[in-house]
Amino acid sequence: MNDLLLRGGRPWTPGSPLGTADILITGGTITEIGPGLTAPAHTTIDLAGALVLPGLVDAHCHLDKTMYGGPWVPNTGGLTLRGRIDNGEGRRDELGLPSAEYAANLLGAMISGGTAHVRSHIDIDPEVGLRGVEAVRAAAERYADRVDVQLVAFPQGGLMNRPGTGALLEAALADGVAAIGGLDPAGFDGDPTGQLDLIFGLAEKYGARIDIHLHDRGALGAWQYDLIIERTRATGLAGRVTISHAYAMGELAPDEQRRIAADLAEAGVSMVTCAVGDAPVVPLRTMRAAGAALALGNDGIRDLWTPYGDGDMLRRIMTVAFRDRLVADPEIELALRAGTYGGAEVLGLTDYGLTAGSAADLFVVDAETPAAAVVSVPVRTLVVKRGRVVARDGQLVAH
Amino acid sequence: MNDLLLRGGRPWTPGSPLGTADILITGGTITEIGPGLTAPAHTTIDLAGALVLPGLVDAHCHLDKTMYGGPWVPNTGGLTLRGRIDNGEGRRDELGLPSAEYAANLLGAMISGGTAHVRSHIDIDPEVGLRGVEAVRAAAERYADRVDVQLVAFPQGGLMNRPGTGALLEAALADGVAAIGGLDPAGFDGDPTGQLDLIFGLAEKYGARIDIHLHDRGALGAWQYDLIIERTRATGLAGRVTISHAYAMGELAPDEQRRIAADLAEAGVSMVTCAVGDAPVVPLRTMRAAGAALALGNDGIRDLWTPYGDGDMLRRIMTVAFRDRLVADPEIELALRAGTYGGAEVLGLTDYGLTAGSAADLFVVDAETPAAAVVSVPVRTLVVKRGRVVARDGQLVAH
Numbered sequence: 001m002n003d004l005l006l007r008g009g010r011p012w013t014p015g016s017p018l019g020t021a022d023i024l025i026t027g028g029t030i031t032e033i034g035p036g037l038t039a040p041a042h043t044t045i046d047l048a049g050a051l052v053l054p055g056l057v058d059a060h061c062h063l064d065k066t067m068y069g070g071p072w073v074p075n076t077g078g079l080t081l082r083g084r085i086d087n088g089e090g091r092r093d094e095l096g097l098p099s100a101e102y103a104a105n106l107l108g109a110m111i112s113g114g115t116a117h118v119r120s121h122i123d124i125d126p127e128v129g130l131r132g133v134e135a136v137r138a139a140a141e142r143y144a145d146r147v148d149v150q151l152v153a154f155p156q157g158g159l160m161n162r163p164g165t166g167a168l169l170e171a172a173l174a175d176g177v178a179a180i181g182g183l184d185p186a187g188f189d190g191d192p193t194g195q196l197d198l199i200f201g202l203a204e205k206y207g208a209r210i211d212i213h214l215h216d217r218g219a220l221g222a223w224q225y226d227l228i229i230e231r232t233r234a235t236g237l238a239g240r241v242t243i244s245h246a247y248a249m250g251e252l253a254p255d256e257q258r259r260i261a262a263d264l265a266e267a268g269v270s271m272v273t274c275a276v277g278d279a280p281v282v283p284l285r286t287m288r289a290a291g292a293a294l295a296l297g298n299d300g301i302r303d304l305w306t307p308y309g310d311g312d313m314l315r316r317i318m319t320v321a322f323r324d325r326l327v328a329d330p331e332i333e334l335a336l337r338a339g340t341y342g343g344a345e346v347l348g349l350t351d352y353g354l355t356a357g358s359a360a361d362l363f364v365v366d367a368e369t370p371a372a373a374v375v376s377v378p379v380r381t382l383v384v385k386r387g388r389v390v391a392r393d394g395q396l397v398a399h
Numbered sequence: 400m401n402d403l404l405l406r407g408g409r410p411w412t413p414g415s416p417l418g419t420a421d422i423l424i425t426g427g428t429i430t431e432i433g434p435g436l437t438a439p440a441h442t443t444i445d446l447a448g449a450l451v452l453p454g455l456v457d458a459h460c461h462l463d464k465t466m467y468g469g470p471w472v473p474n475t476g477g478l479t480l481r482g483r484i485d486n487g488e489g490r491r492d493e494l495g496l497p498s499a500e501y502a503a504n505l506l507g508a509m510i511s512g513g514t515a516h517v518r519s520h521i522d523i524d525p526e527v528g529l530r531g532v533e534a535v536r537a538a539a540e541r542y543a544d545r546v547d548v549q550l551v552a553f554p555q556g557g558l559m560n561r562p563g564t565g566a567l568l569e570a571a572l573a574d575g576v577a578a579i580g581g582l583d584p585a586g587f588d589g590d591p592t593g594q595l596d597l598i599f600g601l602a603e604k605y606g607a608r609i610d611i612h613l614h615d616r617g618a619l620g621a622w623q624y625d626l627i628i629e630r631t632r633a634t635g636l637a638g639r640v641t642i643s644h645a646y647a648m649g650e651l652a653p654d655e656q657r658r659i660a661a662d663l664a665e666a667g668v669s670m671v672t673c674a675v676g677d678a679p680v681v682p683l684r685t686m687r688a689a690g691a692a693l694a695l696g697n698d699g700i701r702d703l704w705t706p707y708g709d710g711d712m713l714r715r716i717m718t719v720a721f722r723d724r725l726v727a728d729p730e731i732e733l734a735l736r737a738g739t740y741g742g743a744e745v746l747g748l749t750d751y752g753l754t755a756g757s758a759a760d761l762f763v764v765d766a767e768t769p770a771a772a773v774v775s776v777p778v779r780t781l782v783v784k785r786g787r788v789v790a791r792d793g794q795l796v797a798h
Contacts, residue, residue: 072767075726277724281677307731307774308721322707325676327474332706368471375706 002026002041003387004360009047011354011362012054012370014337020049025360028386032356045389047364050381051373053336054354055116055361056313057343060211060244060272060297061106063120063139063149064098064132068302068311069105075307081188081215085157088304089127095304098123098132103139106301109311111146112391114363114380118147119211119297119347121154121181124172126164133172146390150347152211154181159198160191166198173206182212186224193227200231203240209348211242211272215279221248225260229267238268242295242346246271250280257283261290270346273338274299275316275323276306284324284334295346296320296339313339314365315377332371360387401425401440402786403759408446410753410761411453411769413736419448424759427785431755444788446763449780450772452735453753454515454760455712456742459610459643459671459696460505462519462538462548463497463531467701467710468504474706480587480614484556487703488526494703497522497531502538505700508710510545511790513762513779517546518610518696518746520553520580523571525563532571545789549746551610553580558597559590565597572605581611584626585619591626599630602639608747610641610671614678620647624659628666637667641694641745645670649679656682660689669745672737673698674715674722675705683723683733694745695719695738712738713764714776731770759786 004025010018011033022037023030032039065088067073073095077087092098110118122132133151140149153172155165159182169180182199185192203210212228214221225243232241249257249271264271270293273282287294298316301309321335344352351359364382367373383391390397403424409417410432421436422429431438464487466472472494476486491497509517521531532550539548552571554564558581568579581598584591602609611627613620624642631640648656648670663670669692672681686693697715700708720734743751750758763781766772782790789796 072771074728074768074770077726079724079726278680278722302774307726307770308717310775318707323677325478327476327478327706329473369473371473371706372471375701376709 002031002039003043004384005037005039005041005044006052007044007046009050009052009364011052013354014333014341018369023052023354023362025384025387028360030354030356030358030360033354045382050364051367051370052354052362052364053114053370053373054340054352055363055385056114056339057117057295057347058110058115058297058313059119059295059343059346060274060299061118061120062300062303063103063106063118063136064122065303065305066102066106066301067095067097067099068102068109070102075304077304084305089125089157091304092128098128098135100135100138103136104142106311107139107143107147107149108396110313111143111383111385112380112394112396113312113314114383115313116147116361116385117150117343117347117349119150119152119179121152121156121211122177123156124153124165124168125155125157125162126168129168130172130175133175133177145388146385150179151177152179152181153177154213155183158183158189160189160194170202173202173208177208179209179211182210184214184216185212185227186220187216192224196227196231200235200237203237204235209240209242210237211244213244214246217248217251221246222252222256222260225249225264229263229269232267232269240348241268242270242272244272245274245279246282247279249282254286257286258290261286261292265290265292270295272297272346273320275320281320281323284320284326284338285331288334293342293345294338295343296335312377314374318374318377321374329369329371332374336370336374361385401430401438402442403783404436404438404440404443405451406443406445408449408451408763410451412753413732413740417768422451422753422761424783424786427759429753429755429757429759432753444781449763450766450769451753451761451763452513452769452772453739453751454762454784455513455738456516456694456746457509457514457696457712458518458694458742458745459673459698460517460519461699461702462502462505462517462535463521464702464704465501465505465700466494466496466498467501467508469501474703476703483704488524488556490703491527497527497534499534499537502535503541505710506538506542506546506548507795509712510542510782510784511779511793511795512711512713513782514712515546515760515784516549516742516746516748518549518551518578520551520555520610521576522555523552523564523567524554524556524561525567528567529571529574532574532576544787545784549578550576551578551580552576553612554582557582557588559588559593569601572601572607576607578608578610581609583613583615584611585623586615591623595626595630599634599636602636603634608639608641609636610643612643613645613647616647616650620645621651621655621659624648624663628662628668631666631668639747640667641669641671643671644673644678645681646678648681653685656685657689660685660691664689664691669694671696671745672719674719680719680722683719683725683737684730687733692741692744693737694742695734711776713773713779717773717776720773728768728770731773735769735773760784
């Protein structure tokens with residue numbers, strides 16, 4: 001007997017026409033997908049023509065920083081990178097951060113919105129040590145079977161200019177953290193070659209993925225993309241290296257954007273864009289045309305950096321599409337693709353998608369087309385993780 | 400006997416501390432506001448400490464263009480101004496636009512979100528004539544006692560370069576339309592002096608307000624601000640002239656922004672910003688520091704120009720605040736102020752606010768502070784228009 005049969009939905013696969021199909025799930029995996037399935041199942045749910053989308057991937061957030069679900073904390077961080085870093089570190093203890101409780105609140109909201117996978121950067125510095133790793137692991141444990149969380153050991157306070165941080169990052173990787181992060185190797189850390197060599201070296205040693213925050217603008221940003229592309233080629237880490245934010249990419253001349261996108265694709269380096277404030281968005285059309293991997297994330301959510309955010313990844317997909325002026329349906333679908341398949345690529349998921357053999361991570365919305373779902377951000381009527389119903393009508397299902 | 404007593408809410412007035420107060424309403428007007436009111440009322444509602452905000456003002460939308468509540472229409476307009484204008488005109492008939500039905504759908508959504516006042520531009524050109532005015536008036540009539548709609552006779556297809564449009568604009572004003580619009584007098588219409596002289600002349604003749612769409616960027620945009628400021632001074636129309644979008648204002652050097660904001664304030668010219676796509680946002684801090692009036696609007700909502708939008712003015716206030724990187728509470732309140740009091744100033748409302756003697760237009764949300772209400776965009780638990788409950792928990796109350 002199969003576990004679950006989702007009957008009569010319209011599953012979306014990028015680039016394929018929509019059609020009505022049933023989805024058969026057993027042991028957490030999609031075993032069959034197609035019209036008119038008749039196999040018996042323990043539970044059958046009639047989707048009545050609703051749209052079925054693969055589980056959302058939030059490829060860039062900061063679970064360790066969030067105060068989601070806590071009292072309102074007026075922002076005191078201001079707008080400079082330095083000011084926000086100092087404010088973020090300075091008020092951590094006062095506000096009980098990092099907090100497993102707040103991180104779990106946010107994970108709950110994410111799950112109810114259809115997010116199946118999360119990559120969270122975790123601040124690591126000599127003061128906080130690995131407490132962020134512990135807190136977010138505790139939160140993830142609470143929702144272990146409802147969302148997968150991948151951690152990045154992230155030197156938010158600097159690496160080369162913050163003695164002791166490198167050893168802590170290495171300790172995190174040794175302890176099983178999946179990826180190592182970086183932060184503006186030039187503009188903030190002041191030693192681009194040093195930071196990148198250290199990060200790539202640790203990634204090779206521990207088989208870790210790489211995800212580097214790069215806020216540096218203009219030519220300084222573009223130059224560091226080249227440094228990262230170069231090292232990715234040299235180390236054979238293709239497919240495992242990501243540049244997050246990449247603000248410069250959104251403001252360079254179109255020719256330069258195309259040149260970089262082609263190099264990213266060829267070297268196997270991906271980007272993540274979050275459409276934060278007025279910061280430039282990595283151009284989705286250009287990345288797609290070059291075949292370069294692009295993912296999306298919510299970035300900071302209700303933390304000491306930003307008071308904004310709600311963890312809803314479908315709404316973030318809409319925000320990115322809106323900011324990048326994607327208006328035709330196939331363009332809007334680029335954003336949906338980035339928030340699903342693109343995220344899966346960045347996180348290195350091997351069993352992702354709405355196909356037989358894939359993990360049964362999906363959600364259901366009432367929308368006429370995938371583009372309409374992005375634009376209208378409808379309530380998630382059903383969320384399935386590894387074959388189990390984890391949320392209905394925007395609310396978590398009791399454990 | 401009074402009509403309505405709202406007990407124990409926390410009404411917000413910009414710049415004043417929040418405190419618990421009761422609000423007494425009779426004949427559609429706030430008659431008393433303060434702690435511990437004891438006057439008897441026909442209906443008493445306990446607000447239990449919820450936040451009370453004045454009715455939202457959507458100072459820039461296009462009710463005549465919307466297809467809100469209709470089937471999904473994939474966008475075919477592209478990204479250029481010319482392409483969108485041609486697409487918008489070309490597909491009007493096929494899609495049954497302008498439509499009183501769609502406009503009413505959208506007004507219903509706006510009301511349920513706490514919007515009390517709407518300024519809608521109405522496309523007028525020799526092909527559509529005044530049909531947009533008729534359609535939107537019919538929709539507004541349906542919700543006559545639940546939202547106030549102010550119309551702008553708007554030459555979307557051009558004025559000087561579109562023979563016959565000027566006479567139609569005049570006919571609309573003669574028929575009682577409150578304001579006359581304009582569109583990029585230089586960049587689109589090609590005759591800035593001609594367009595502005597015509598608009599200001601008609602405004603003087605009919606006692607109309609003025610609201611000019613100005614997408615022109617950089618120096619070309621700034622130069623036209625000066626033309627408009629000059630004519631406002633010359634005609635004595637201070638307080639009645641608005642520049643919508645004003646993209647250039649968001650990208651000029653800070654010194655130039657401050658100079659223009661000071662001139663706007665001195666001449667009595669306001670701006671409206673909508674935070675559309677990647678277009679620059681008029682800087683809220685600069686406008687406030689100069690004392691220049693600024694309002695917000697949703698702009699296009701589910702129309703042939705853009706597939707985006709939902710009519711929720713509180714969410715648009717959040718989007719503007721997010722785009723303008725307003726992070727501290729007093730900064731976020733600038734956006735709320737623009738979406739309420741700022742809009743009232745632009746529309747010329749004389750009885751607006753949460754004070755005795757003001758029209759009883761307000762809404763209620765569960766939020767700790769005004770900034771928290773902007774950031775979290777909570778459901779509007781109660782919406783009151785002219786003293787009558789028109790929506791509860793995000794749903795219209797039956798007529």
